[in-house]
Amino acid sequence: KRTFGLAVAQVGGIQPEETRVEVVARLISMMRVAHQRGAELVVFPELTLTTFFPRYWTESLQASDHYFEREMPSGETAPLFAAARELGVGFYLGYAELTPEGRRFNTSILVDGQGRITGKYRKIHLPGHADNRSNLTHQHLEKRYFEVGDLGFGVFESQGIKIGMALCNDRRWPEVYRALSLQGADLVVLGYNTPLDVPGWSEEPHAKMSTHLLSLQAGAYQNSVWVAAAGKSGTEDGVYMIGGSAIAAPSGEIVAKTIGDEDEVVVTHIDLGMAEMYRESVFDFAAHRRPENYSIIVDR
Numbered sequence: 218k219r220t221f222g223l224a225v226a227q228v229g230g231i232q233p234e235e236t237r238v239e240v241v242a243r244l245i246s247m248m249r250v251a252h253q254r255g256a257e258l259v260v261f262p263e264l265t266l267t268t269f270f271p272r273y274w275t276e277s278l279q280a281s282d283h284y285f286e287r288e289m290p291s292g293e294t295a296p297l298f299a300a301a302r303e304l305g306v307g308f309y310l311g312y313a314e315l316t317p318e319g320r321r322f323n324t325s326i327l328v329d330g331q332g333r334i335t336g337k338y339r340k341i342h343l344p345g346h347a348d349n350r351s352n353l354t355h356q357h358l359e360k361r362y363f364e365v366g367d368l369g370f371g372v373f374e375s376q377g378i379k380i381g382m383a384l385c386n387d388r389r390w391p392e393v394y395r396a397l398s399l400q401g402a403d404l405v406v407l408g409y410n411t412p413l414d415v416p417g418w419s420e421e422p423h424a425k426m427s428t429h430l431l432s433l434q435a436g437a438y439q440n441s442v443w444v445a446a447a448g449k450s451g452t453e454d455g456v457y458m459i460g461g462s463a464i465a466a467p468s469g470e471i472v473a474k475t476i477g478d479e480d481e482v483v484v485t486h487i488d489l490g491m492a493e494m495y496r497e498s499v500f501d502f503a504a505h506r507r508p509e510n511y512s513i514i515v516d517r
């Protein structure tokens with residue numbers, strides 16, 4: 218059995234006035250809790266250093282640039298990398314990236330137990346809208362603030378396992394998990410910020426949670442991978458975002474889940490061998506997949 222200590226660290230609301238220093242301190246204390254319970258890798262949410270700023274319209278893009286990171290690690294985030302080195306614990310972190318060329322991405326990185334960046338991903342499925350819907354109490358302007366990611370869906374060798382990354386809305390699209398499992402991912406890690414109300418349509422709160430969990434379970438089972446998802450949850454500036462941070466097994470079963478909507482660490486020891494059983498039978502891609510019949514998925 219190849220077991221691996223895996224943690225999802227759900228981060229309760231980050232208020233607009235909260236500083237990166239305060240947020241990083243919260244993340245480090247959760248990393249310590251996870252380490253005490255045997256975690257080797259801690260998954261943090263999407264955009265985890267600031268409040269979910271795409272809910273706000275600013276006349277210029279530059280007016281929101283203070284929510285972005287120009288370097289990683291930076292002075293404020295270096296202590297998190299130092300804690301990873303001290304504890305020998307890797308982590309996944311989502312943040313807003315502003316490149317030296319002035320390009321903006323919704324980004325995540327994978328860091329190993331020596332504090333080295335082993336992978337980087339830029340969000341491809343950007344939900345919401347780009348136009349100013351000033352009639353709404355809060356908006357969902359990811360299409361305004363971020364470019365579509367230009368790094369593709371990648372799988373990275375880190376801490377002896379093959380890890381694919383995704384971000385939030387990506388988890389709702391089956392192609393994402395398939396693209397990662399075709400590259401041999403053992404595990405898919407992702408962070409999310411899922412407001413109860415997103416401009417464009419409304420669904421019941423229970424449907425918000427069920428579609429979130431269903432996306433993880435389907436992705437895990439249909440691609441024989443483990444899936445770990447960490448949410449930014451609870452109330453930020455009066456806006457509620459769902460919790461439900463969870464780990465799904467290759468059987469599609471949720472094996473661990475948060476129960477609250479504040480800072481909360483969940484740790485489970487996954488058996489990577491479980492995926493192999495499915496990959497050698499039900500989902501033996503080489504034996505059973507018929508890609509010559511699937512071109513419509515890309516051509517249309």
Ligand code: ING
Binds near residue numbers: 345385386
């Ligand atoms: N989107 C959130 C997500 O969970 C959302 C909220 C849901 C937007 C459904 C659009 C449609 O997908 C993010 N933050 O990517």
